[in-house]
Amino acid sequence: MSAEEILNDLKENVIKRAPGNAVITDVEFEGSEVVIYAKNPELFSNNFIKELAKDFRKRIAIRPDPSVLLEPDIAKERILRIVPDDAEVVNCIFDANTGEVIIESKKPGLVIGKEGSTLEDIKKEIQWAPKPVRAPPIPSDTIKAIRSTMYRERADVKDILRRIGRRIHRDVKLRDDCWIRTSFLGGSREVGRTCLYHQTPESRIMIDCGINVGMDDEKAFPHFDAPEFSIEEIDAVVVTHAHLDHCGFIPGLFRYGYDGPVYCTKPTRDLMTLLQKDYIDIAEKEGKPVPYTSRDVKNAIKHTIPLDYGVTTDIAPAVKLTLHNAGHILGSAIAHCHIGDGLYNVAYTGDIKFEASRLLEPAVCQFPRLETLIMESTYGGYDDVLPERDETEKELLKVISETIAKGGKVILPVFGIGRAQELMLVLEEGYNQGIFNAPVFLDGMIWEATAIHTAYPEYLSKNMRNRIFHEGDNPFLSEVFKKVKDTKDRRNVIGRDEPCIILATSGMLTGGPSVEYFKTLADDEKNAIVFVGYQSEGTLGRKIQKGWKEIPLMGKNGKTRAIKVKLSVHTLEGFSGHCDRKQLIKYLRKLKPIPDKILTIHGEASKCIDLASTAYKLFKKETKAPMNLDSIRLR
C-alpha cells in the first residue's frame, strides 16, 4: 500500500470513529508517526489513539490544529498570569511542531497545581499542551539556538518530517529471501571516521559518519568512494553519540545532497551541534579546509528526529530502530536495528562503558533479539587492562597536589564532553576534601557542554539526578570552577603566578585552547600535562604521550617553531569512557541473547583482531575484525 493509500484509509477510519463534534483538519505522516490535527484535540481519548495505533501498527499522535494555538508571546503572558509567582517560571519554550509548550520553572509543582488544576487552566486558555519541567541550573546557548531555529523554521521542519514520513511508508515489495549486509566505510581496524552502512534490497541505513581529526587528507573521511555508497539512496542516518569520530561528517552529508532524517537522542543532537561548530571554528582559525559550513550544521539539526532510549521507530520500509544507553557520554546510544518482521536484528554498540560512572548508568547488554553484534574494540587488545577507576582518581589528585605544591600548572586536555564533566566531579570532590587549593579553569566548550548535561537530567545516573535536583547540590556550580571566556582571559591564566588546573579542549591537542596552553607551558618542568583520554595515532597528543622532547609546531606567521617539552607528562587511562578489556569481556559474558555473529571495529587492527578472537573462544560463534571497505553479508 502506498503512503497515500495508508493515509486515506486512516482518515476514513478516524472520521468514522471520532466523536461527532470533533473537527479534524489534517492527517499526515511526520517522520514515522501519523499525526492527526484537530481543532478540538481534547475530544480524543488515549484509548482512541491506542486502538488506532494497534489496528494500523503505526505510532499515532493527536495535535491541535495550528489555527487554534495562541501566538507564543500572548500565550506566555497568559501562562505567567495563571501560574503563581512563587513557581519562578524561567522560560516558556513553544514547540510548534508538537503543539507543546515546555514551562521551565524553579518549582514545577506549582505549575501543575492541585491535581493538575493549574495545567488544565493553562491548556484551556492557550490550547498549547503545557509540559512543566524543572529549569536547568545552567543555561545553554546551544539549546537556545537549536530551539529558536526549530521554531523559526517550523514550516520547513514540518515539510521535512512529512517528506520523511512518506519515504518511510513508501510502497515496496518485501521479498522472502531478503538479504542483509553491512559495509564498513570507516573506523574498522582504526579509531576515527566511524561509518557503517546497512543494506537490504529495499533500504540503506548509515550508522555514524565520523571524521578522523588527526588526518589531513582523504583518510580523515569515511570511504564515500565505496561503490555501494550513494548519497541519494540513504534512507536514514543514525548517530550513536556526539564525538566527532562518530558524527563529524553529518553536516557534510547534507552539504553533498543528503536530505533525509538523522536519528539520535536529544543530548546527542545538542552536543554534536556544539562539537561540529567548534570543529568549524578551529579549522577556520588554523586555515584548514572544512568540509561544511554552519549552514549545513543547521540543516542537519532541522533533519534530526530525536529518539529517547527504548523507543522503537520505523526508519525505512521494514527497518525499525531502537536506541539503548551506551554509558559512554551523555546521550550515547547502542543502535539496535530490527529488520523485516522478526527476520534479523543487528546492534552496533557505538562506544560503550560497562561500568557506572559518576555521570552515567552502564551500557545496556540485554536485547529482545540479536543476531549480529558489532562492537567497539578501543581497548580490546590482550594487554589493554586499564587501572581501576578509584585508583586513577587518587593518582590524578596526587599529580595535581604535587604540581600545585611546587607552584606549577596542570593541563588536562579533554574532550569537551563526558570526560570533562567526570573530571569536574572528581576535582570538585578533591577541592572540597582539601586535597588541593587552586582554581580550576575551564576553557573551550566545557562550560557549554556542562550546561547541556544539566538540561537532560533523565539521561544522567540516578545519583547525579538526585544530587542536582533533589538535594539542590549542583557540583558543577562549585566556586572552584572558573570559566575562561576569551583569549584575554586565557592570557591571564597562562601569565598568572599562582598554580592552577586547566581543563581545556581538544583532548588530543588537535587544535583548540589545549594546544595554546601546551605551547606556552611546555617549556617549564614545574608544569604537568595529564592525558585522560585516547590519543589517536598522528595527533599532537600522541606525540607528547610518546615522549617526544621537541615538537615542531607551525606558528601564526607560517614558520615552524620547535616546542621544547620539559613539563612532566602523565597518562591516566582509568578515566576512559570506553570499556577496557576486562569490561568488554564482561559485556560479552552478560550479553543476552548470544548473537550468531560478532564483528569488532573501532580500535587499532591488533585490538580488533584480539577481541574478535576472544569473542570466538567465548562463544564459538563466527567473529571477525572487518577491514574498511569489506562488506559482510549478515543474512
Add this chain to the structure above:
Amino acid sequence: MSAEEILNDLKENVIKRAPGNAVITDVEFEGSEVVIYAKNPELFSNNFIKELAKDFRKRIAIRPDPSVLLEPDIAKERILRIVPDDAEVVNCIFDANTGEVIIESKKPGLVIGKEGSTLEDIKKEIQWAPKPVRAPPIPSDTIKAIRSTMYRERADVKDILRRIGRRIHRDVKLRDDCWIRTSFLGGSREVGRTCLYHQTPESRIMIDCGINVGMDDEKAFPHFDAPEFSIEEIDAVVVTHAHLDHCGFIPGLFRYGYDGPVYCTKPTRDLMTLLQKDYIDIAEKEGKPVPYTSRDVKNAIKHTIPLDYGVTTDIAPAVKLTLHNAGHILGSAIAHCHIGDGLYNVAYTGDIKFEASRLLEPAVCQFPRLETLIMESTYGGYDDVLPERDETEKELLKVISETIAKGGKVILPVFGIGRAQELMLVLEEGYNQGIFNAPVFLDGMIWEATAIHTAYPEYLSKNMRNRIFHEGDNPFLSEVFKKVKDTKDRRNVIGRDEPCIILATSGMLTGGPSVEYFKTLADDEKNAIVFVGYQSEGTLGRKIQKGWKEIPLMGKNGKTRAIKVKLSVHTLEGFSGHCDRKQLIKYLRKLKPIPDKILTIHGEASKCIDLASTAYKLFKKETKAPMNLDSIRLR
C-alpha cells in the same frame, strides 16, 4: 594525460619517425591497441613498431588504409588466380577490422609458396595481408555467422573498438592508496550464476556473468541488486569459458544497457554464442521467459575482443588482463588481473581441470605474480575423490556393451561442449576396438560444437592437433557418428528397433533433446542413462540421479504427466571436466607463487568450506569461502 593527448603525441612521433614516403591516414585506439593506418603499411618495419610500443607502453599495430584494400569479391578472385589449384582453397575470410584475409586451404604450403613468394604476390595484388591456414575439417555455421556479422557490421564494430579504446585510456588520477575489492554476485557456495565484480577506486571489472538454468526465479541470475553494482560503471566484462553458468547472462548485460567490451578467447566467443542461442531456443520452446533475444547475442559478439592465452592487455585504467589455459573445455581460461603498476594480482581459475584430457592440456598453475587466488570448488569436499579416468572409460564401455547386448538404448546426456567431444573420442576408440557395434547418434548442438573444436587446433592438446592435422586421422569424422538433424530424425532414432547410443544435450536435462529421449525411453528397463557431468540441485538430471522412481513432467498440453523411471541409471564421475579433490590439492601444491589469500567459490557450501579449510592447512594463509553478496577487500 587524456586519450586525445596520447593520440596526438603518438601521431607527432609516428610522423617524425616514419619513412619520408609513408602516407599515414589515421592513428586511433581500437580496444587497448593503438592502430596506425597507412596507404603503404609495408614501409613500416617490425622494429619501428617495437620501438614505438616500448616508448609509449602500448600495443601498436600498423594496418592498410581501407581505401587501398581491394573489394573482397575481386580480391578473392585474384587469390584463386594466383594460388595453384592443387592448394584446394576452401574459403577466404576477410577481416575488415585488421586488413587481414584468412585463406583456408587443404595444402597451405602451396598458398605460402617458395620462401613466401606466393604470399608476397597475393599481398602486392590485393593489399590485404594474407594468413594461410589449414581448412578445418568440419564447417561451422556459428563461426560462419559470426564472421559474416563482423564483416557486415564492420563500421559499427570499429566504432565500438574506438569507444572502448578511449575509455581504457581515459584520464584518471591513480592514488597511492588504491584499494582493491571483489564482490561475489553469484556462484559463491553454489554452482550456477557465477559472477565476480572486481572494484578499484577507478574501475569495475566483471568476471563471468552466468545463469543457473535449474532455477526459474531471480535465483537464476546474479545479484544485480547488490548496491555496488551499476551497469553503467562496468569497464570490462571477462568470460572464462562458454558454459552457461559462466556466460549465460552476457547478452542480458547488453540488453540492460552495457555497451563495453567482453574479453575471452575466440573459441569461448564462438561456443558461448552457440550455447546462448540454444538457451533462447529451448526456453522459447518451453514457454519460459528469456532475459534476452538473439539481437542481444549479436550485440555481445560485436563487443567481444578475443584474446589468446598469454597475451596481456589493458582493460581499464591500471588494470591488465591475461588469460591462461584452464584445461576445462575448449578455450576455457583462468582470468589473471594485474592491478596498478606491480601493485596487486588476482587470478580467478574459472572451472579447471588439472590433468591432460584427450582434448586439452592441463590448467596453468604458475603465474609471474599472484596475491589472491579465487578458485572453483565443485569437487572440493572431503569425500570428492573421483574415479580415475581410464577406469571410468572402461566402466562406460561396459555399460554400453551390456545395454546394447540386451537390445537397449543408452542415453548420454551431455553438455554440448567439452564432455561431448571427450566422449566421442572414447566411443570412437571403443567402436574401433570392437567393444560395441552400434551407431552413436549426436543430437542437439554437439555436431556444431565439434566443428568449432576443429576450427581452433591451436587450443587443442598437442596429441589431438597431431592426429587431426598431421596424421590426417580425424576421429570426429568416424562412420560411427550419425547426426540427428531434426525432430523427424529424432523420432526415427527413438522408434528404431536396433540398439544405439545417444549423445544429447542438455547435460542436466534442463530442456533440449536429452529430455525428449528420456521421456520416451525411461519406461523400458532395457535402456540405460549415464550421467557423466555435474547435476545441479533442482534439475531433472539430479532427480533421476537421486533415484526418483516417478517424475512429474509438464506435457505440451500443459498437463502434468508422471514419467515412470525404469531404465538403469548410472553416474560416471571420472569424465568430469573439473578437478576432483585430489587434483585441486595437487593444483594448490604446484601453484607458484603461493598467494596471500585464497577464496573458494563454485561449489555447494560444504565443498567451498572444506576446500578453504584445506588450503588454510596447506599454506597457513588467509582462506575463505565467501557468500554471495560478500564483498572482500583484497588490498
